[in-house]
Amino acid sequence: MLQTWLKLFFRNSKKNWLNLLVNISGLTLGFAGLLIVLLYFNDELSYNDWNPEKENIYRVANKSRQNGIWFSSTSAEAILFKSDIPEVEESVLISPFYRSRVIVDGETKVYTDKSTHTEPNFFDFFPFTIIEGSTTKFAESRKHIALSKTLAAKLFGKQSSIGKMVKIDGNDFIITCVYEVPGNGHYESELLMQFKEPFELHWGNFQNELFCKLTKGADSDEVRKKMNNVIIERNVKPQLAANNMTLAEVKEKYGVMEVLLEQLSTIRLHHKANNAGPGGKGNYQLLLVLLGLSILLIVISCVNFINLSTASASQRAKEVGVKKTLGLSKRQLILQYVFEILLQGFIALLFGLILVEFLLPYFNQFMDKNITLLNGEILLRLIVIAIITSFVIGSIPALYLANFKTIEVLKGNFSRSKKGIIARNVMLGLQFLISGFFLIGVLVIYNQMAFMITKDLGFKKEQTLVVDVYNLGDEFKKYTLVKNVMSKHENITGVSTSMFVPGDGNVNGTNLQYEPADISFNAGSNTVDHNYVEFAQLNLLKGRGFSEAYASDTVTSIILNETAAKRLGIYNDPIGKKVQIGWQRQDDTRKLEVVGMIQDYHFDGFDVKIDPMFLIHWKTFPRTKDWINAIQFKIKPENASQTIADIEEFWKENIDDKYPFNYQFLDAHFAETYEKYEKQQTMFLILSTIVIIISLLGLFALATLTIQQRLKEVAIRKTLGASVKEIIFQLVKSFLKITLIAVLVLLPISYYLMQSWLDNFVYRIDMPIWPYIVTPFILLLLVFTVVGVKALNATKIDLIKYLKFE
Numbered sequence: 001m002l003q004t005w006l007k008l009f010f011r012n013s014k015k016n017w018l019n020l021l022v023n024i025s026g027l028t029l030g031f032a033g034l035l036i037v038l039l040y041f042n043d044e045l046s047y048n049d050w051n052p053e054k055e056n057i058y059r060v061a062n063k064s065r066q067n068g069i070w071f072s073s074t075s076a077e078a079i080l081f082k083s084d085i086p087e088v089e090e091s092v093l094i095s096p097f098y099r100s101r102v103i104v105d106g107e108t109k110v111y112t113d114k115s116t117h118t119e120p121n122f123f124d125f126f127p128f129t130i131i132e133g134s135t136t137k138f139a140e141s142r143k144h145i146a147l148s149k150t151l152a153a154k155l156f157g158k159q160s161s162i163g164k165m166v167k168i169d170g171n172d173f174i175i176t177c178v179y180e181v182p183g184n185g186h187y188e189s190e191l192l193m194q195f196k197e198p199f200e201l202h203w204g205n206f207q208n209e210l211f212c213k214l215t216k217g218a219d220s221d222e223v224r225k226k227m228n229n230v231i232i233e234r235n236v237k238p239q240l241a242a243n244n245m246t247l248a249e250v251k252e253k254y255g256v257m258e259v260l261l262e263q264l265s266t267i268r269l270h271h272k273a274n275n276a277g278p279g280g281k282g283n284y285q286l287l288l289v290l291l292g293l294s295i296l297l298i299v300i301s302c303v304n305f306i307n308l309s310t311a312s313a314s315q316r317a318k319e320v321g322v323k324k325t326l327g328l329s330k331r332q333l334i335l336q337y338v339f340e341i342l343l344q345g346f347i348a349l350l351f352g353l354i355l356v357e358f359l360l361p362y363f364n365q366f367m368d369k370n371i372t373l374l375n376g377e378i379l380l381r382l383i384v385i386a387i388i389t390s391f392v393i394g395s396i397p398a399l400y401l402a403n404f405k406t407i408e409v410l411k412g413n414f415s416r417s418k419k420g421i422i423a424r425n426v427m428l429g430l431q432f433l434i435s436g437f438f439l440i441g442v443l444v445i446y447n448q449m450a451f452m453i454t455k456d457l458g459f460k461k462e463q464t465l466v467v468d469v470y471n472l473g474d475e476f477k478k479y480t481l482v483k484n485v486m487s488k489h490e491n492i493t494g495v496s497t498s499m500f501v502p503g504d505g506n507v508n509g510t511n512l513q514y515e516p517a518d519i520s521f522n523a524g525s526n527t528v529d530h531n532y533v534e535f536a537q538l539n540l541l542k543g544r545g546f547s548e549a550y551a552s553d554t555v556t557s558i559i560l561n562e563t564a565a566k567r568l569g570i571y572n573d574p575i576g577k578k579v580q581i582g583w584q585r586q587d588d589t590r591k592l593e594v595v596g597m598i599q600d601y602h603f604d605g606f607d608v609k610i611d612p613m614f615l616i617h618w619k620t621f622p623r624t625k626d627w628i629n630a631i632q633f634k635i636k637p638e639n640a641s642q643t644i645a646d647i648e649e650f651w652k653e654n655i656d657d658k659y660p661f662n663y664q665f666l667d668a669h670f671a672e673t674y675e676k677y678e679k680q681q682t683m684f685l686i687l688s689t690i691v692i693i694i695s696l697l698g699l700f701a702l703a704t705l706t707i708q709q710r711l712k713e714v715a716i717r718k719t720l721g722a723s724v725k726e727i728i729f730q731l732v733k734s735f736l737k738i739t740l741i742a743v744l745v746l747l748p749i750s751y752y753l754m755q756s757w758l759d760n761f762v763y764r765i766d767m768p769i770w771p772y773i774v775t776p777f778i779l780l781l782l783v784f785t786v787v788g789v790k791a792l793n794a795t796k797i798d799l800i801k802y803l804k805f806e
Contacts, residue, residue, distance in 0.1 A: 026301030031352030047268035071273035073210035075199035116189040128179035146177035341394025432742035438688035443771035464666035476625035494634040496535035511582030524613035543596035554619035564612035731791040
């Protein structure tokens with residue numbers, strides 16, 4: 001029997017090869033898309049999954065009414081939460097960004113860009129797999145360091161590295177531990193170094209990530225409430241007494257910093273502070289979009305499959321009638337047809353696996369991943385999905401076929417079922433609905449991306465070369481040398497530096513206080529050179545920029561952005577006002593004078609609101625001169641490659657020959673802040689193209705079968721004198737009607753979903769109307785073109801062939 005079924009399957013497939021091609025290609029693309037998304041989703045969910053304490057470890061974030069949510073915390077919180085809250089077993093402060101270091105062993109120099117500063121108890125929170133040495137030994141001294149297995153191999157090959165002394169930044173360190181990160185993690189550091197000395201209790205600087213390990217079974221909401229009470233009791237109340245204010249008055253006027261807890265197990269995808277550590281943050285929205293689009297891809301393939309199968313069922317009606325006459329039961333007929341669909345599903349699954357194997361390297365490069373197809377759990381899920389999908393889409397046309405009446409089909413008197421036509425039209429409308437949504441999505445996303453790319457950022461990023469500065473020692477002195485020499489280069493129009501480069505996401509924050517109005521809040525801080533305002537072409541609204549002509553600019557001058565001036569209540573008249581910042585120690589009673597106010601500029605992407613920020617000169621607080629992490633060059637577009645080569649040559653001879661010469665143009669650097677949305681745009685474009693192609697193939701095949709069933713009608717109309725236009729209109733109008741109904745359903749759904757997508761941006765376009773006007777016309781044009789071509793061919797039939805028996 002199985003052999004007979006296979007013969008019938010191949011015979012029918014040969015007769016309806018177009019249907020088979022559309023069905024298998026659609027399912028192939030659907031299964032391939034779903035598999036890639038499932039592999040990607042699984043990879044994102046695997047972050048920190050290996051950590052046995054992942055459910056008990058929480059990162060502390062801090063939220064305030066003025067400054068939003070900060071992912072970093074103070075040393076005071078780390079110390080007091082552990083001492084005052086019984087449920088907090090341990091706390092640890094860790095540097096939130098990777099740093100670059102060169103490890104020197106004799107003549108061997110090894111560079112790593114994944115160095116992390118931490119405290120001795122790091123491994124209690126992140127128990128990496130220990131290859132050599134011990135974590136106990138690592139914790140004994142702040143001169144002890146730990147290396148990853150990969151970095152240790154680069155330094156010492158197959159020799160043991162334990163106990164070896166190496167130099168980092170000119171200081172001696174002893175390697176006491178070699179580890180391996182078990183999987184994707186919050187930290188994937190290659191070098192672990194300890195902070196130079198234990199932290200003192202300090203509320204002012206939000207510089208490091210703070211993790212707290214709670215006792216098993218502890219209620220995180222209750223712990224969070226206790227943490228907030230600690231902040232009020234130990235930090236806020238002493239200030240209340242000094243200012244003679246009640247707690248309610250402080251909350252009303254300033255807001256009070258509030259603790260939020262982010263569980264390690266979910267922080268990758270569900271971070272509250274728009275940061276998920278050095279390992280990077282996942283894009284949960286993109287995951288959901290990709291998953292939704294891959295499901296829609298399978299749905300539209302299934303709709304195609306069911307449509308074509310039911311439409312071509314009439315061609316197999318006599319086969320069904322004969323089989324019923326020979327005694328085959330309804331159940332056997334259904335099983336046979338479902339078997340045929342399962343076979344097609346298996347072929348599509350096989351082709352899908354081959355396609356994914358081919359596409360994965362490109363996907364990994366696009367998404368910066370290292371995903372492989374060898375994941376038994378995901379493959380098993382896909383096989384189950386493929387079987388269920390094939391069974392479902394096979395059952396509907398199988399029931400339709402099995403219900404043909406034997407006597408009527410053998411007489412040739414079968415007709416199209418009204419229920420079948422309605423179901424087919426509904427599914428065809430669903431195809432147009434999905435295709436239209438993809439078209440509108442692409443157009444709206446394109447508009448938002450164009451807005452972000454062309455919007456005035458408040459600074460000039462063009463032709464700005466950013467060269468990374470590593471931990472060299474005397475960074476400001478070396479910067480001054482670079483500036484003095486390279487400013488004379490004929491193709492370099494300016495050299496400057498700032499503590500952070502726009503787009504880094506690494507903005508240091510500290511307190512900004514204006515005593516006359518008793519106003520205080522946290523602000524972003526940027527230390528810059530004299531010429532930075534002019535170099536970056538920041539828009540100076542009031543006052544002046546820094547200048548070497550004023551000695552006070554390196555001692556007591558400060559520049560505010562608009563938001564900071566508004567918060568301080570001095571926006572209309574900021575010049576000459578005196579403020580203080582959190583970097584000032586108790587014995588530093590200086591008042592910093594506002595000498596300028598700049599227009600707000602986007603220093604951290606479009607999905608982040610512009611925060612209050614101030615500029616001061618590097619020399620105002622001498623310790624900040626060690627914080628230079630990049631030098632910026634304005635270069636002429638002519639001979640840019642040679643200019644970069646000249647900078648590199650000078651750099652290696654006079655500045656740094658240990659670290660790699662690493663540079664990037666600022667426009668490309670800033671573009672990384674909206675890279676995830678560009679990826680969404682690309683994904684939408686690719687999937688839209690695939691969906692539209694599948695829809696058109698399905699429409700073409702369905703139009704072929706539908707019009708073929710109406711050829712006798714066409715012959716009669718021609719005989720009665722109908723014109724070609726009239727006949728084409730009669731054949732096309734049912735498809736156009738379905739399209740119009742689909743459009744009416746499409747527009748409000750698409751508007752709602754794309755409005756939700758736009759709401760992710762703080763700075764965004766207003767919803768454009770034209771995509772909702774253009775898309776229906778495109779759908780109607782495609783339908784008219786595809787169906788119209790088939791209808792036009794139908795008008796050229798041989799009348800005698802279809803009317804000779806009438």
